[in-house]
């Protein structure tokens with residue numbers, strides 16, 4: 001990692017503060033702006049970073065409102081911006097936030113609890129066509145039609161309340177012979193509903209557009225994505241940036257080395273793309 005002493009960093013997805021802890025140690029007199037839409041994660045990050053020397057501003061905000069949110073602080077231009085996309089393990093497995101089919105809990109999936117739309121809302125109120133569409137678009141689910149029909153059929157008798165109920169509806173809708181080899185049959189459905197609930201792809205587009213505006217000369221935007229839908233958006237966005245102003249530093253995305261991927265299974269699908277603003 002290059003020297004960060006005195007720099008200004010925006011961690012737009014601070015989560016529980018793993019990356020920010022590393023930044024904070026190296027920033028010295030610099031500034032860290034730590035943003036997340038998940039208040040629970042932000043509180044953990046605050047505790048983790050409380051002894052840092054650098055100046056830190058915590059923002060409970062969606063990065064789709066990155067520009068207006070950073071106006072709350074003294075720093076308006078950054079030397080580095082990090083967007084580490086998707087869900088955290090806090091949301092997925094370490095809490096009862098209703099994201100995971102590994103546990104049976106109330107269906108929720110909101111990263112930001114202030115928003116009214118939950119996963120329960122999606123599966124119980126969206127019509128069949130909308131459910132099918134989002135499973136196809138956000139989950140690339142080959143059995144979208146059958147799963148959407150099964151959801152509608154189930155909810156005629158009973159509201160879908162829990163992750164366990166949804167998982168079993170999906171498992172019954174997908175023929176056993178067609179269950180994917182490396183993932184659970186309900187993985188794509190859960191991903192799709194999570195993306196819909198949190199409006200993830202639209203927020204990403206808006207966040208990227210604002211992030212490049214907040215970069216100072218020689219400032220870098222680093223984006224870590226975990227599935228092809230996100231990575232495609234990042235790649236296309238970088239390509240569309242004015243080549244006289246922005247340089248793509250990663251012609252191909254950087255992926256974790258085998259050792260790192262085996263230590264941290266979630267990083268297996270990670271792709272890092274970096275863009276730099278000209279001097």
Ligand SMILES: C[S@@+](CC[C@H](N)C(=O)[O-])C[C@H]1O[C@@H](n2cnc3c(N)ncnc32)[C@H](O)[C@@H]1O
Nearest residue numbers: 013015016017018019036037038062063084088
């Ligand atoms: C992979 S985790 C980040 C982990 C973090 N880099 C760390 O080292 O602990 C992704 C985080 O991004 C947050 N997030 C996702 N989309 C967001 C958005 N549109 N605006 C703000 N935060 C978002 C999630 O709430 C989650 O905490």
